[in-house]
Amino acid sequence: xxxxxxxxxxxxxxxxxxxxxxxxxxxxxxxxxxxxxxxxxxxxxxxxxxxxxxxxxxxxxxxxxxxxxxxxxxxxxxxxxxxxxxxxxxxxxxxxxxxxxxxxxxxxxxxxxxxxxxxxxxxxxxxxxxxxxxxxxxxxxxxxxxxxxxxxxxxxxxxxxxxxxxxxxxxxxxxxxxxxxxxxxxxxxxxxxxxxxxxxxxxxxxxxxxxxxxxxxxxxxxxxxxxxxxxxxxxxxxxxxxxxxxxxxxxxxxxxxxxxxxxxxxxxxxxxxxxxxxxxxxxxxxxxxxxxxxxxxxxxxxxxxxxxxxxxxxxxxxxx
Amino acid sequence: xxxxxxxxxxxxxxxxxxxxxxxxxxxxxxxxxxxxxxxxxxxxxxxxxxxxxxxxxxxxxxxxxxxxxxxxxxxxxxxxxxxxxxxxxxxxxxxxxxxxxxxxxxxxxxxxxxxxxxxxxxxxxxxxxxxxxxxxxxxxxxxxxxxxxxxxxxxxxxxxxxxxxxxxxxxxxxxxxxxxxxxxxxxxxxxxxxxxxxxxxxxxxxxxxxxxxxxxxxxxxxxxxxxxxxxxxxxxxxxxxxxxxxxxxxxxxxxxxxxxxxxxxxxxxxxxxxxxxxxxxxxxxxxxxxxxxxxxxxxx
Numbered sequence: 304x305x306x307x308x309x310x311x312x313x314x315x316x317x318x319x320x321x322x323x324x325x326x327x328x329x330x331x332x333x334x335x336x337x338x339x340x341x342x343x344x345x346x347x348x349x350x351x352x353x354x355x356x357x358x359x360x361x362x363x364x365x366x367x368x369x370x371x372x373x374x375x376x377x378x379x380x381x382x383x384x385x386x387x388x389x390x391x392x393x394x395x396x397x398x399x400x401x402x403x404x405x406x407x408x409x410x411x412x413x414x415x416x417x418x419x420x421x422x423x424x425x426x427x428x429x430x431x432x433x434x435x436x437x438x439x440x441x442x443x444x445x446x447x448x449x450x451x452x453x454x455x456x457x458x459x460x461x462x463x464x465x466x467x468x469x470x471x472x473x474x475x476x477x478x479x480x481x482x483x484x485x486x487x488x489x490x491x492x493x494x495x496x497x498x499x500x501x502x503x504x505x506x507x508x509x510x511x512x513x514x515x516x517x518x519x520x521x522x523x524x525x526x527x528x529x530x531x532x533x534x535x536x537x538x539x540x541x542x543x544x545x546x547x548x549x550x551x552x553x554x555x556x557x558x559x560x561x562x563x564x565x566x567x568x569x570x571x572x573x574x575x576x577x578x579x580x581x582x583x584x585x586x587x588x589x590x591x592x593x594x595x596x597x598x599x600x601x602x603x604x605x606x607x608x609x610x611x612x613x614x615x616x617x618x619x620x621x622x623x
Numbered sequence: 624x625x626x627x628x629x630x631x632x633x634x635x636x637x638x639x640x641x642x643x644x645x646x647x648x649x650x651x652x653x654x655x656x657x658x659x660x661x662x663x664x665x666x667x668x669x670x671x672x673x674x675x676x677x678x679x680x681x682x683x684x685x686x687x688x689x690x691x692x693x694x695x696x697x698x699x700x701x702x703x704x705x706x707x708x709x710x711x712x713x714x715x716x717x718x719x720x721x722x723x724x725x726x727x728x729x730x731x732x733x734x735x736x737x738x739x740x741x742x743x744x745x746x747x748x749x750x751x752x753x754x755x756x757x758x759x760x761x762x763x764x765x766x767x768x769x770x771x772x773x774x775x776x777x778x779x780x781x782x783x784x785x786x787x788x789x790x791x792x793x794x795x796x797x798x799x800x801x802x803x804x805x806x807x808x809x810x811x812x813x814x815x816x817x818x819x820x821x822x823x824x825x826x827x828x829x830x831x832x833x834x835x836x837x838x839x840x841x842x843x844x845x846x847x848x849x850x851x852x853x854x855x856x857x858x859x860x861x862x863x864x865x866x867x868x869x870x871x872x873x874x875x876x877x878x879x880x881x882x883x884x885x886x887x888x889x890x891x892x893x894x895x896x897x898x899x900x901x902x903x904x905x906x907x908x909x910x911x912x913x914x915x916x917x918x919x920x921x922x923x
Contacts, residue, residue, distance in 0.1 A: 352740070354732075359765050
């Protein structure tokens, strides 16, 4: 690891390079180098650009075109933008979109709980590294497997109801997956659980970047630990909270497919059908490629809005 | 800008301070130490509770994978009948191999295109390379569901959904934007002078990339590999739609077995266990790289 760290090699290389460059100054040579560099740059970036363009870029254009057709997999009929107005009049579409909106209720929990857990770990009580590993473990697990457990947790004879019975609340036992809204709640709770590890690590990383002298100063000023957390730590974590927020919303809208597939199949009724699952149902179960593509485009627009926030946050090309 | 983000390191100085109490009471040192101890135990207790919540599902899966359906209903006794049912209903061995092959092929493609492109975007800039880099990274925001129908139509048209090829290509394309971002970020941390010196010494840009940049970026390559392995291994959607039934991955196989609703719960738990083990092993060994990859996404 330390061998491959850029640090020392970089320092050694810098010195020799500067000396060489002073010697080799002729304009002709450097412009030849520039040309070669440009050619190498184009050549080396080409495969990635081609792959992304062919498999992620072009299909967006195609999807826009498909979205204005009626297409059952065999015959396609062009119907134009009226496909969109028809969709916006469809109550089922709004029912599905409502599920997406309801899922947003989970987001504050998926951020608040990990914040508390990160604050807990950040006290660096004995064994905190071990607990950090434990909390992050679900990140490695497929949502198929998580859904497999969640299905048994929330079912009528499942773990949750057994727990309720044990503490004398047997009367409130319900089959959460049988009701439309309760099934969505079960899905949301599973989602929150799945996000705990990821968001905790984000906040823990954020807390590690804080200047410890600020906390010390606040202590000297006589602030309580709670005051320090809310008045000093939290405001300094804004960037990390925004990042976690974006990741969580993206996951809620475009990564729950496996969970829905395993836990509810979108049901009961349209109770747990979110837009991403609706694309799958419409396109691949009912083989309506056109309408399915249309839902995909709407999802894309929603994600693009979230994405603009994201791009502002990560600022990829420092100076291009 | 230094290359990798080191997650926990800067926190170290804060550690000894611990949960100090700012309100001093009469026998000062005694009260403080007592309270510090008590709050340390309270924190420890809280952490144990959270750990139980996070680990219980795994315990449940392991416990019930070794039961017969009857034993599952009674929640007592253990047997291997779930496993024999699983192996009778799911080609576990060949699906594990399918998962491995698909993961390996996609990761190789991702590594090749992301290291080359990352190096080009960081060190071999040309007119418009900044914009192209932004476009590649922006593809990160394209949800697969938005393009899945044209993707399916395209791949089917070229007959790529009859083999591993289609799924491998889709996984590779999905992984490339973030991997390229990560590699470019890493290569920016290597000094321009070092690269130029190598080129002037006669290595040429291509060999400088292979002989200097690649060895320097092994930590970033490890991060990309681990991140992508877990993502592809755990994925359902692509495996379900773009692979023929005989070449399904274990995750897709397990999900369809579950959707059939005829397999007993112990057999499904056994399947969950066996499909999760490779990802857990990779996680336990390469945890550091996984965390680094995630936090690098935040930029600096």
